Amino acid sequence: ETGVTQSPTHLIKTRGQQVTLRCSSQSGHNTVSWYQQALGQGPQFIFQYYREEENGRGNFPPRFSGLQFPNYSSELNVNALELDDSALYLCASSLSTGVGAFFGQGTRLTVV
Amino acid sequence: QKEVEQDPGPLSVPEGAIVSLNCTYSNSAFQYFMWYRQYSRKGPELLMYTYSSGNKEDGRFTAQVDKSSKYISLFIRDSQPSDSATYLCAMIGYSGGGADGLTFGKGTHLIIQP
Numbered sequence: 001e002t003g004v005t006q007s008p009t010h011l012i013k014t015r016g017q018q019v020t021l022r023c024s025s026q027s028g029h030n031t032v033s034w035y036q037q038a039l040g041q042g043p044q045f046i047f048q049y050y051r052e053e054e055n056g057r058g059n060f061p062p063r064f065s066g067l068q069f070p071n072y073s074s075e076l077n078v079n080a081l082e083l084d085d086s087a088l089y090l091c092a093s094s095l096s097t098g099v100g101a102f103f104g105q106g107t108r109l110t111v112v
Numbered sequence: 113q114k115e116v117e118q119d120p121g122p123l124s125v126p127e128g129a130i131v132s133l134n135c136t137y138s139n140s141a142f143q144y145f146m147w148y149r150q151y152s153r154k155g156p157e158l159l160m161y162t163y164s165s166g167n168k169e170d171g172r173f174t175a176q177v178d179k180s181s182k183y184i185s186l187f188i189r190d191s192q193p194s195d196s197a198t199y200l201c202a203m204i205g206y207s208g209g210g211a212d213g214l215t216f217g218k219g220t221h222l223i224i225q226p
Contacts, residue, residue, distance in 0.1 A: 042200055050211070097204075098214065108153075
C-alpha cells in the first residue's frame with residue numbers, strides 16, 4: 001500500500017451541489033495531482049499542485065478547483081455538480097517531476 | 113485520435129503464460145513511461161517506469177520502450193491468477209511551462225485462467 005490516503009471513500013451528491021475531497025500525500029512528496037477516472041476509462045489529469053501553487057491543469061472547467069496545504073495535503077473542490085462528474089477521483093503524490101506517482105485508493109463520487 | 117492508444121481487452125491467458133501488453137502514442141514529447149496495475153475499485157499501483165527508449169526488468173515484469181516507433185510494452189512472465197487486473201500505461205513529457213500530468217491509456221483488462 002502507498003502512503004497516499006483519500007477521504008471519503010464513497011460519496012453521493014445531488015446535481016448542483018458542491019463537494020470537497022481530501023488527500024494526504026506520501027511522506028517526502030511535495031507534489032499532489034488529481035485525476036478523474038470514469039468507468040472503463042483511464043484517469044484524466046485535472047490539475048497539479050507543487051508547494052501550494054497550481055502549476056499545471058488539464059482540460060477541466062474552473063468549477064474544479066483545489067488547494068495544497070503546507071504539509072502537502074490537498075483538497076479538490078467541485079462546484080455545481082453535474083451528472084457527468086460521477087467518477088472515481090484519484091489523488092497522486094510524487095516529487096516535483098510527477099514521474100512514478102503513487103496513487104491513493106480514490107473517492108467514488110456519484111451525482112444523482 | 114487519442115494521444116495514447118491501448119487495447120481494452122479483455123485479454124485471457126492460461127496461468128504460467130507470458131503476457132504481452134502494449135500501448136502506442138502520438139506525442140513525441142513524452143519522455144517517461146509508466147505501467148500501473150489497477151484492481152477493481154482500487155487506485156492504480158505503480159509497477160515500473162522507464163526513461164526514453166530501452167528495457168527495464170523487475171522480477172517477472174519487463175518494460176520496453178521504442179520511441180522511434182512510439183510503442184511501449186509490458187511483459188509478464190510466469191503469469192499468476194493474482195495478476196488478473198487492469199493494466200494502465202501512462203506517459204509524461206515536459207513542455208517547459210507548467211506540469212502536464214500523466215497521460216493514460218484506457219487500460220487493458222487481463223484475466224489469468226487457473
